[in-house]
Amino acid sequence: METSEIRLQLSNIFNSVFKCGNIEVTDDLTAEKIEKWDSLTHLTMIAAVESHFGIRFKLRELTGMKNTGDLIELILEKKQAV
Amino acid sequence: MNITFRKAKKTDLDFITEGIILAEMSGSEILPYTALFGLDLDETRALILEALDEEIEGQEWYLPNFTILEADGQPAACLSAWVEGECGMGSGILKAQAMAWLLGEKWTQAGSKLEMLKSMQLPRLQLALQLECIYTKNGFRGKGMASKLIEYCIEHTATTSQKPTIAEIQLLGSNEAAFRSYTKCGFLIREQISSEQKEILTLLAHNIRLSLIKTL
Numbered sequence: 195m196e197t198s199e200i201r202l203q204l205s206n207i208f209n210s211v212f213k214c215g216n217i218e219v220t221d222d223l224t225a226e227k228i229e230k231w232d233s234l235t236h237l238t239m240i241a242a243v244e245s246h247f248g249i250r251f252k253l254r255e256l257t258g259m260k261n262t263g264d265l266i267e268l269i270l271e272k273k274q275a276v
Numbered sequence: 277m278n279i280t281f282r283k284a285k286k287t288d289l290d291f292i293t294e295g296i297i298l299a300e301m302s303g304s305e306i307l308p309y310t311a312l313f314g315l316d317l318d319e320t321r322a323l324i325l326e327a328l329d330e331e332i333e334g335q336e337w338y339l340p341n342f343t344i345l346e347a348d349g350q351p352a353a354c355l356s357a358w359v360e361g362e363c364g365m366g367s368g369i370l371k372a373q374a375m376a377w378l379l380g381e382k383w384t385q386a387g388s389k390l391e392m393l394k395s396m397q398l399p400r401l402q403l404a405l406q407l408e409c410i411y412t413k414n415g416f417r418g419k420g421m422a423s424k425l426i427e428y429c430i431e432h433t434a435t436t437s438q439k440p441t442i443a444e445i446q447l448l449g450s451n452e453a454a455f456r457s458y459t460k461c462g463f464l465i466r467e468q469i470s471s472e473q474k475e476i477l478t479l480l481a482h483n484i485r486l487s488l489i490k491t492l
Contacts, residue, residue, distance in 0.1 A: 225366055226402065233372035233397075234390055240373075253377040257332045260364025 195273050200247075200266050207246060211239040221263030247273065277347050277419075281428045284342035288351060292342055293324045295354045295411030302448040304481030311479045312389050313382040327374050334363030335370040336408040343432075345425045352416040356409040357429040359440055360400045367400060389479060395471040396480065398446060398487045405433060405440040405492070410454065422454070423461050430492060442489050449484030463488035 204219040212230045217223075225231040231239075243265070244250055249272040259265055284292060297320060301307055309320040327337045336356040345353040360367055376383040383390075400406055407429060412421045430443055444466070445458055466489040476483045 224364070225369060226361070232394065233366075233368040234394065236369045237372060237376050253330060253332075253374065256373050256377075257330070257334075257365070257370055264364075 195270065197266055197270065200269050203246065204243070204262065204266065204269075207239065207242050211235055211242055219262050219266075221261060221266065223262040224260075243269070248276075249273065278349070279421075279424060280346045280349075281425070281432075282344055282346065284339055284344050284354065286339070288342070288344055288354070289325060289328065289339070291344070291351045291413075292328070292339070292354055292409075293321050295413075296324050296337070296409050297321070299409045299411050302451045302481040303453070304450055306479070306481050308479055312386045312393075313379055315382075323375075323378060326378050327371075330374055330378075332370055332374050334358060334361075334365060335367035335374075336406070337371060337374070342409070343425060343429050345421055345428070347416055347421070351413070353412040353421040353425050354409065355407055355411070355422075355425050355429060357405060357407050357433045359433075359435050359437070360404050360406050360444070361402045362435065362437055367406065368397070392471075392473060392475060393479060395473065396469060396476060396483070396485050398467055398469050398485055400446070401442060401444050401466075401487075401489065403437070403440060404489070405430065405443040407443060407445045410445070420457075422457050426458070426461050430490075439492075441492055443492055445488045447486055447488070448480060448482040449486060450482035455486070455488075458488050461490065463490045 201219050205217055208217045208219055209215055212228050212235060217228065225236065240251065240256065247269055249269065255268055307320060309315045309323065315323060324337065328339050332338055341356040341358045342354055343357065344351050407426060410422050445463060447454055466487045468484055468486045470484045
């Protein structure tokens with residue numbers, strides 16, 4: 195799976211979870227930049243990502259993420275490990 | 277009385293856990309973790325200890341963020357200080373992730389109550405020095421311990437980026453003694469939020485949350 199494909203799929207998930215039609219996922223995207231990205235919608239987004247990609251994050255991986263670029267890297271790593 | 281300050285150690289975990297619980301109760305009889313997740317006092321202690329053990333930076337429940345004030349060699353007060361957003365994610369998201377992970381089904385079952393609590397959330401100021409879990413042990417109250425600790429942490433909190441220019445404390449409206457103490461230290465109200473939902477008072481000690489700030 196390519197980074198660009200993951201980014202596109204994440205954009206769909208983000209638009210659905212954060213109820214916004216124009217989110218384009220970039221590496222430096224953070225919660226500060228999306229109004230509806232709070233602690234609860236964040237957890238909904240993580241659950242949606244896990245379900246969509248068929249992966250499971252560890253707590254340490256989640257708390258180490260600084261932005262969406264880190265999330266994409268984690269998804270890539272986990273998909274490659276399968 | 278001889279006052280000294282030091283970073284918290286693992287041997288302070290019981291003292292800190294007690295401090296977190298009493299700070300969360302905010303001078304009331306309501307323990308939010310009982311109301312939200314059905315945890316009793318021992319289960320709440322265990323949850324806090326587990327969360328501290330996960331060593332998650334950038335939020336209040338992280339042992340290296342705690343400073344202890346000792347009075348005549350005894351722990352008398354504690355507080356947690358960090359710079360909001362310095363680790364990338366906001367403290368609210370980091371703490372919620374840990375709680376959801378540790379609580380599992382109990383977190384999911386509390387969904388509607390957690391949604392209700394959103395009406396009482398005030399976003400923390402990015403890159404502001406956050407002061408939380410401010411607790412003074414019974415017997416040492418009314419002696420300015422919290423003020424001394426706040427002043428010490430403002431001067432001494434280590435940061436990885438530039439030094440913060442603002443310090444922020446959030447508290448519930450029920451905590452009048454704490455409010456007086458913080459305003460004496462020079463904190464002013466930045467923002468306040470209130471909820472009209474009556475059920476909020478079954479989850480929290482008060483329906484008003486305040487953000488106080490001080491320019492450094």
